[in-house]
Amino acid sequence: GAVVSQHPSWVICKSGTSVKIECRSLDFQATTMFWYRQFPKQSLMLMATSNEGSKATYEQGVEKDKFLINHASLTLSTLTVTSAHPEDSSFYICSASLPLRTGQLGSYGYTFGSGTRLTVV
Amino acid sequence: AQSVAQPEDQVNVAEGNPLTVKCTYSVSGNPYLFWYVQYPNRGLQFLLKYITGDNLVKGSYGFEAEFNKSQTSFHLKKPSALVSDSALYFCAVRAPNFGNEKLTFGTGTRLTIIP
Numbered sequence: 001g002a003v004v005s006q007h008p009s010w011v012i013c014k015s016g017t018s019v020k021i022e023c024r025s026l027d028f029q030a031t032t033m034f035w036y037r038q039f040p041k042q043s044l045m046l047m048a049t050s051n052e053g054s055k056a057t058y059e060q061g062v063e064k065d066k067f068l069i070n071h072a073s074l075t076l077s078t079l080t081v082t083s084a085h086p087e088d089s090s091f092y093i094c095s096a097s098l099p100l101r102t103g104q105l106g107s108y109g110y111t112f113g114s115g116t117r118l119t120v121v
Numbered sequence: 122a123q124s125v126a127q128p129e130d131q132v133n134v135a136e137g138n139p140l141t142v143k144c145t146y147s148v149s150g151n152p153y154l155f156w157y158v159q160y161p162n163r164g165l166q167f168l169l170k171y172i173t174g175d176n177l178v179k180g181s182y183g184f185e186a187e188f189n190k191s192q193t194s195f196h197l198k199k200p201s202a203l204v205s206d207s208a209l210y211f212c213a214v215r216a217p218n219f220g221n222e223k224l225t226f227g228t229g230t231r232l233t234i235i236p
Contacts, residue, residue, distance in 0.1 A: 006164065032222055043211065043228045044165075093164050097222045109155060109172075110224060112164035 002028050004096050006113025013084055013120055021079045021116045023094035029074035030096035035067075038091040038115075050077050084120040092116045123148040125214050127227035134202045135235050142197040142230045144186075144212030154195040155213040155224070156186055165211065171195060182206070202234045 003026045013019050023033060032051050036044040050056040050071035058064050066088075068080040081088055094113040124147045134140040146152055153172050157165035169180025176188040186197045195212060212227040 010162075034222075034224070041229075041231075043226045046223065046225075049223065091162070095165075095224075109153065109167075109170055111167070112157075114164040115162065117162060 002096075002098055002111045004030070004094060004111050004113045006094055006116060008116055009114060010117040011119070013118070015085055015120055016083055018080055018082045019084055019118060021081075021092055021094075021118075023077050023079075023096075023113045025075045025096050028096075028098070030077065031074065032097045033071055033077035034095040034097070034110075035069060035077075035079050036093045036095065038093060040091075044093060047079075081118065084118070086120045089118055089120045092118060123152075123214050123216055123223075123225045125212050125225055125227035127210075127212055127230045129230050130228070131231045131233065133233045133235060136204055137201050140199050140202045140206070140232065140234075142210050142212075142232060144195045144197065144227060145193050146195060146212070146214040147193065148214050148216050150217050152195075153215045153217060154186075154188060155215075156180065156184070156195075156197050157211045157213065159209045159211065159229075168197070168210075204234045204236050207232055207234045 005024045005026055007022050034049050035047045037047050038044050046059050047062045048056045048058040048069050050069045052071050052074050056069035071077040093115045095110050097110050126145045155170045156168040159165050168184050169178050171178045171188045179185045184199050186195050188195050210230050213224045215224050
């Protein structure tokens with residue numbers, strides 16, 4: 001249980017175009033979703049935190065207008081990279097927080113999508 | 122501010138030997154600690170967590186970790202390494218405050234098990 005499905009797994013786009021990445025919680029309601037960016041051989045950098053029905057909270061240094069996050073429902077959060085450039089090429093991962101309670105659904109704390117490899121050419 | 126240190130970028134272990142991947146943390150209050158594993162071009166897979174209770178936590182795939190409050194450490198261990206354990210391992214911490222669910226990750230340790 002507690003699966004987050006992330007699509008697409010990989011995408012190649014032309015410089016200047018926009019790309020949307022979707023994360024869906026399949027068997028639970030994801031009140032809070034986190035979006036991370038990971039550069040090669042580096043750790044995960046938190047980009048923003050999104051709560052269903054409200055505006056996302058962005059980390060310092062992350063451009064809100066470039067990385068648009070929408071969390072319109074309890075099962076879907078999206079990240080849109082607008083006017084993508086080669087320096088936006090990266091691995092993007094979403095994560096949903098789970099209640100920190102014992103029991104099957106709450107056992108893990110967080111569940112992660114499988115990631116999206118974005119290449120901008 | 123909370124932080125995690127993984128002092129070793131790379132750990133090499135011979136197959137069958139015990140392995141340790143080190144992690145120390147800094148956070149206000151009692152920490153929630155996690156270990157995740159990442160395979161190439163994949164998301165993170167949960168291994169184990171410490172929230173409260175027994176300091177020795179057992180997790181997936183034979184891994185365990187020991188919470189040491191005095192040393193602010195949460196080292197990941199396995200008694201006998203498998204080649205399939207080769208991957209990137211991340212330690213993470215969050216504060217126990219309600220409403221602050223941010224996870225802070227260490228820089229990762231690449232574990233290579235040598236056949």
